[in-house]
Amino acid sequence: MLKPSPAAVHYLLTHFRWLWYVVNNSFLQDTIMRIVLTIRSDLIPSPPTYNTKYGYLNWESYNNISYYTRLLPPVPEDCPLPMGTKGKPVLPDPKVLMERFFKRTKFRPDPQGTNLMFAFMAQHFTHQFFKTDHGVHVGFTKGLGHGVDASQIYGENLMRQLQLRLHEDGKLKYQLVNGEMYPPSVTEVPVHMVYPEGLPAQQRLVIGHEIFGILPGLTVYATIWLREHNRVCDVLKAEHPTWDDEQLFQTSRLIIIGEIINIIIEEYVQQLSGYHLKLKFDPSLLFNVRFQYSNRIALEFCHLYHWHPLMPDSFLIDGDEIPYSQFLYNTSLLMHYGVEKLVDGFSRQPAGQIGGGHNTHEAVLKVTGMVIKESRAARVQPFNEYRKKFNLKPYTSFDEFTDDKDMARGLEELYGDIDALEFYTGVLLEKTRPDGIFGESMVEMGAPFSLKGLMGNPLCSPQYWKPSTFGGETGFDIVKTATLKKLVCLNTKWCPYVDFHVPRNEDEAKPRKPSTEL
Ligand code: HEM
Numbered sequence: 072m073l074k075p076s077p078a079a080v081h082y083l084l085t086h087f088r089w090l091w092y093v094v095n096n097s098f099l100q101d102t103i104m105r106i107v108l109t110i111r112s113d114l115i116p117s118p119p120t121y122n123t124k125y126g127y128l129n130w131e132s133y134n135n136i137s138y139y140t141r142l143l144p145p146v147p148e149d150c151p152l153p154m155g156t157k158g159k160p161v162l163p164d165p166k167v168l169m170e171r172f173f174k175r176t177k178f179r180p181d182p183q184g185t186n187l188m189f190a191f192m193a194q195h196f197t198h199q200f201f202k203t204d205h206g207v208h209v210g211f212t213k214g215l216g217h218g219v220d221a222s223q224i225y226g227e228n229l230m231r232q233l234q235l236r237l238h239e240d241g242k243l244k245y246q247l248v249n250g251e252m253y254p255p256s257v258t259e260v261p262v263h264m265v266y267p268e269g270l271p272a273q274q275r276l277v278i279g280h281e282i283f284g285i286l287p288g289l290t291v292y293a294t295i296w297l298r299e300h301n302r303v304c305d306v307l308k309a310e311h312p313t314w315d316d317e318q319l320f321q322t323s324r325l326i327i328i329g330e331i332i333n334i335i336i337e338e339y340v341q342q343l344s345g346y347h348l349k350l351k352f353d354p355s356l357l358f359n360v361r362f363q364y365s366n367r368i369a370l371e372f373c374h375l376y377h378w379h380p381l382m383p384d385s386f387l388i389d390g391d392e393i394p395y396s397q398f399l400y401n402t403s404l405l406m407h408y409g410v411e412k413l414v415d416g417f418s419r420q421p422a423g424q425i426g427g428g429h430n431t432h433e434a435v436l437k438v439t440g441m442v443i444k445e446s447r448a449a450r451v452q453p454f455n456e457y458r459k460k461f462n463l464k465p466y467t468s469f470d471e472f473t474d475d476k477d478m479a480r481g482l483e484e485l486y487g488d489i490d491a492l493e494f495y496t497g498v499l500l501e502k503t504r505p506d507g508i509f510g511e512s513m514v515e516m517g518a519p520f521s522l523k524g525l526m527g528n529p530l531c532s533p534q535y536w537k538p539s540t541f542g543g544e545t546g547f548d549i550v551k552t553a554t555l556k557k558l559v560c561l562n563t564k565w566c567p568y569v570d571f572h573v574p575r576n577e578d579e580a581k582p583r584k585p586s587t588e589l
Pocket of ligand 1: 190191193194197201202203204205286373376377378379381382434435438441442
């Protein structure tokens with residue numbers, strides 16, 4: 072059968088606006104959406120195969136979910152060179168790679184208009200399943216849910232969940248500040264959170280994920296989801312006055328997971344893809360095709376998702392410019408500005424272009440070095456091997472890989488051979504698509520992992536995808552009609568500008584007033 076190249080399919084989906092206008096209004100949309108979902112997720116083996124210890128199928132590798140899985144087995148230990156059979160005997164110093172190719176020279180905004188609201192969603196969303204366990208040998212995870220389980224809201228284990236819960240009407244614990252709901256502090260809920268020494272206990276907010284106090288962008292999402300959970304509990308209680316705390320909690324959690332998947336597919340992936348095809352979250356599209364409702368997070372997915380170039384030079388909120396030094400671990404910013412002004416500021420501020428290099432701010436540059444070192448310890452195979460695995464043509468030269476002549480020469484000098492280029496360096500530095508946030512490989516490799524994880528969730532299976540799972544039609548409807556705007560504006564006093572892209576027209580760009588209605 073004739074197979075169109077990924078580049079041709081991408082061109083078709085991102086051009087011919089008129090054509091997609093017609094498609095988005097017809098039954099063809101479902102067919103194309105089904106094809107997108109199946110072609111992408113068919114690339115991910117399910118059940119999973121290898122891991123960092125095992126390059127062959129075995130029970131331990133399948134059954135021990137403390138491992139991340141791997142799409143390709145590690146470079147065998149008996150290979151003559153670090154990347155197999157090609158390249159130099161010693162890999163480039165990560166510091167040299169960081170300084171020469173990753174470090175930001177001048178902030179380059181994403182040409183697709185992605186904003187900080189998107190960037191913090193990326194971090195908030197992915198950290199429920201990317202939870203590398205640095206306490207043991209490389210390749211292990213603390214995230215045993217291996218997918219969208221909302222553990223960043225409810226905690227990774229039952230002990231933490233029980234401490235975060237109010238044990239009344241299904242709700243989570245909270246504190247009221249000026250009449251508004253915020254996460255409680257460690258004085259009320261004594262669970263482990265990572266904060267710098269000396270930060271007063273009242274400012275140590277408690278969140279499902281122990282590191283989410285680090286950024287106001289994460290605490291604002293934590294606050295919004297906390298309010299949404301408690302709002303959904305009220306809706307369910309009104310429908311089911313006899314339900315106990317447990318059933319209200321459990322059913323609300325399923326609704327929240329459903330809302331997350333919907334918003335991620337229809338708005339977040341939509342923004343990332345740049346497609347004119349309107350992406351649709353409808354699990355029933357897959358009910359008549361062969362599809363496994365299970366997922367295992369892969370190490371390669373975790374590595375490629377290190378999107379630190381998204382981070383700006385400083386943060387702009389309500390006319391103030393806040394440097395990193397005053398932003399990190401500053402939970403008082405959340406109460407000072409309130410959710411509305413933070414969301415408004417983050418939605419208006421451009422995020423950096425992820426691909427192409429030279430765009431990682433100093434404050435996060437060290438993370439680049441960490442992932443490079445980790446990928447070496449895990450013996451991740453070369454970038455070109457992954458290109459082949461995802462049906463992409465391997466690059467034949469550094470000049471084909473990047474249009475930046477200096478970068479091509481520099482990488483050639485350091486790696487010696489295009490077939491020895493490392494996976495992470497490859498996905499991040501590859502030439503970007505015209506006006507794209509990153510290059511071809513990030514899309515063609517990231518999308519399959521992502522869609523398999525989203526649609527492989529049990530909620531999307533025929534057994535779960537029905538009104539009774541969500542407490543009836545009202546709950547099912549909350550899931551099916553979830554949007555980022557509703558998520559924010561049903562839980563705030565006024566409706567700020569809220570989207571995953573910077574304002575695109577004058578109307579969107581207008582300053583919002585505290586009276587704006589949903
Ligand atoms: C100022 C903002 C940020 C800071 C200070 C920060 C810092 C860090 C640090 C220190 C690590 C741990 C590195 C390691 O131990 O290997 C990390 C991991 C990671 N970061 Fe960020 N980050 C930021 C923003 C982001 C954003 C916007 C994304 C977008 C997706 C992101 C994605 C990741 C991923 C996927 C990991 C790996 C997580 C894991 O394996 O457990 N980060 N980051």
